[in-house]
Amino acid sequence: MAMTAAARGLEDIVASDSAICLIDGDAGILAYRGMDIHELAEKSTFPETAYLLWFGRLPSAAELAEFNQHLTNSRALPPEVVRLLEELPKDALPMAVLRTAVSALSMYDPDQESTTHEANARKAFRLTAQIPMIIATFDRIRKGKSIVPPDPSLSHAGNFLWMLNGEKPSPTAERALDVALILHADHEFNASTFAARVIVATLSDMHSAITGAIGALKGPLHGGANEAVMRILFAIDKAGADPVEYVRQMLAGKKKVPGFGHRVYHTEDPRATHLRRMSQDLGRADGNPKWFDMSRKIELFVNEEKKLNANVDFYSASTYTTLGIDVDLFTPIFAVSRIAGWSAHAIEQFEDNRLIRPRAEYIGPAYPNKYVAIENR
Secondary structure (H helix, E strand, C coil), X not given: CCCCCCCHHHXXXXXXXXXXXXXXXXXXXXXXXXXXXXXHHHHCCHHHHHHHHHHCCCCCHHHHHHHHHHHHHHCCCCHHHHHHHHHCCCCCCHHHHHHHHHHHHHHHCCCCCCCCHHHHHHHHHHHHHHHHHHHHHHHHHHCCCCCCCCCCCCCHHHHHHHHHHCCCCCHXXXXXXXXXXXXXXXXXXXXXXXXXHHHHHCCCCHHHHHHHHHHHHCCCCCCCHHHHHHHHXXXXXXXXXXXXXXXXXXXXXXXXXXXXXXXXXXXXXXXXXXXXXXXXXXXXXXXXXXXXXXXHHHHHHHHHHHCCCECHHHHHHHHHHHCCCCHHHHHHHHHHHHHHHHHHHHHHHHHCCCCCCCCCCCCCCCCCCCCCCHHHC
């Protein structure tokens, strides 16, 4: 049977219709449900944006208050999952811990195997509340610190920083993380989201889909670029090197500078616009602008030298470090945000499902490749 030529990595292949996320890479546009990311970053909150992704519209004041109450009521982890976190190796990768804990949560979810629309929405609420709890709880455990219970008076972003650091965040820090969560909430059919949709398409459950998405995000070609950015900044700082000269040597050695370029965007990544400003504002507020200053010098140099724009990962590195977040938690925080998009896509797939089963262009030995008896090989 004749087939079309294969596209490596499915690049530019339209796999399905979706009403959730609009990307125009040539114009530098990112929109959730048609609402521009710049407007959401300036005016919205992460819970409100998650509601928009799930239900296709902004909530009323009463609906948002009810949803925030759902998040508050859903944060507590089952005692069995807390014990699991306590028994895991203290040097385990946080992404591996998150993947394992989310899978375990499925066995304690009151809706378990139900895949009705209502059950899936409740699972989305619970997972959005529980994923930050898993990350903060394990981080406290591995550092030998007591677990910090959530504070119902704090926002979603504020609660995460509170549970992680044991200190109430400043309004600047709380808002910075809230905006970062909005910016990372969805990005169309990226690798982890597509993995979630493939799993849902088999009529598996929400927790399986999110576990698979986390597994895809764990890969360094999807999540982890901001970790690599920060490790470079640390190396420059430790060596007392000039940031531009350090990166110039990387390029001369044919090394890739993480945090630049994007397969989809041919202009500046619109998310980078806000993260650049947040990195600068946080550095000033914290009295430690060096991470932003180094980043800005590198950005200007790479843009001039290679004509590459910073992407969402570049300034999220200095932003998270200034918030007091460990480097190996950067990718888990991606999941704290992207659970909104993953679950929205899972629900959309459930609503109009068809098994996702692409074909492959065969390039192996010519047919028929005859079997040779073992004594004649």
